Amino acid sequence: MGGFDSEAFLSCIPPHGRINCNLCYRGPVAFDFTERTEGDWRITANPLAWGNPRAEILVLGFSKGPNALGALATQPHDSIPYAGQRTWVRKILARIGVIEKDANIDRLIADRTGRFAWGSLIRCTVQRQEEGIWKGSGGGMLDRFVAMPFGREVAGNCASQFLKGLPVETKLVVLFGLGTKQKYVSEARKLIQQARISETWRTINEVAYTDGRATFVHVEHFASQGRLIPDWCGEPDPKKGGAISPRARLGQLAYQAVQAAGIS
Numbered sequence: 001m002g003g004f005d006s007e008a009f010l011s012c013i014p015p016h017g018r019i020n021c022n023l024c025y026r027g028p029v030a031f032d033f034t035e036r037t038e039g040d041w042r043i044t045a046n047p048l049a050w051g052n053p054r055a056e057i058l059v060l061g062f063s064k065g066p067n068a069l070g071a072l073a074t075q076p077h078d079s080i081p082y083a084g085q086r087t088w089v090r091k092i093l094a095r096i097g098v099i100e101k102d103a104n105i106d107r108l109i110a111d112r113t114g115r116f117a118w119g120s121l122i123r124c125t126v127q128r129q130e131e132g133i134w135k136g137s138g139g140g141m142l143d144r145f146v147a148m149p150f151g152r153e154v155a156g157n158c159a160s161q162f163l164k165g166l167p168v169e170t171k172l173v174v175l176f177g178l179g180t181k182q183k184y185v186s187e188a189r190k191l192i193q194q195a196r197i198s199e200t201w202r203t204i205n206e207v208a209y210t211d212g213r214a215t216f217v218h219v220e221h222f223a224s225q226g227r228l229i230p231d232w233c234g235e236p237d238p239k240k241g242g243a244i245s246p247r248a249r250l251g252q253l254a255y256q257a258v259q260a261a262g263i264s
Contacts, residue, residue, distance in 0.1 A: 047123035208257030
């Protein structure tokens with residue numbers, strides 16, 4: 001068992017279902033069971049994909065969250081991504097203009113021939129140990145993992161396998177997550193640029209970049225807490241007299257980058 005055979009589909013976006021990949025592990029891999037631990041970090045071998053492998057728009061989380069880990073063998077495949085948080089996924093994607101406000105996210109995820117593909121930058125589950133407890137979420141997790149050697153190795157493997165050879169149909173990659181002071185944006189860009197070697201990389205704005213073939217846009221993470229998502233979406237804060245948060249500017253920049261890519 002080796003890496004995903006992209007040439008078989010003329011696309012590095014894997015088809016809807018489980019992904020056959022053991023790049024980051026030593027020896028045979030048992031789905032949703034095999035783990036690799038380095039210090040306070042570990043990954044679990046359970047890579048999955050949803051949607052169309054020749055999609056116009058690829059939507060990526062960071063990795064599978066704690067809600068997915070351990071449930072993959074028993075839960076319906078199409079119910080796994082963004083479980084319990086699809087309302088926020090819809091709100092964020094509507095804000096940047098790629099879906100309607102009342103779009104059915106369930107149907108979009110299940111559609112194998114539609115406009116979208118869905119997955120995560122790190123296709124396996126990533127967890128960090130804090131006080132003896134393994135957690136799949138938390139402040140600064142995104143940028144910390146991809147900034148350390150183990151994380152760079154794992155993320156680099158994923159970027160090479162699943163972003164290097166995007167099909168010509170794929171014009172936009174949406175990445176959930178900004179990181180602390182946009183550190184995840186810069187760290188993710190380094191990985192993607194290393195995987196997609198090009199002399200035409202340029203910055204669109206502080207949340208978006210392009211190599212002239214595909215545009216990569218970072219948006220608020222769908223699991224962000226409190227006012228982060230409403231603020232990013234530019235919604236007035238009633239507790240502050242209806243004021244608009246400065247964070248709304250990041251949402252506007254993401255929208256502008258999508259428009260500049262010709263996606264609507």
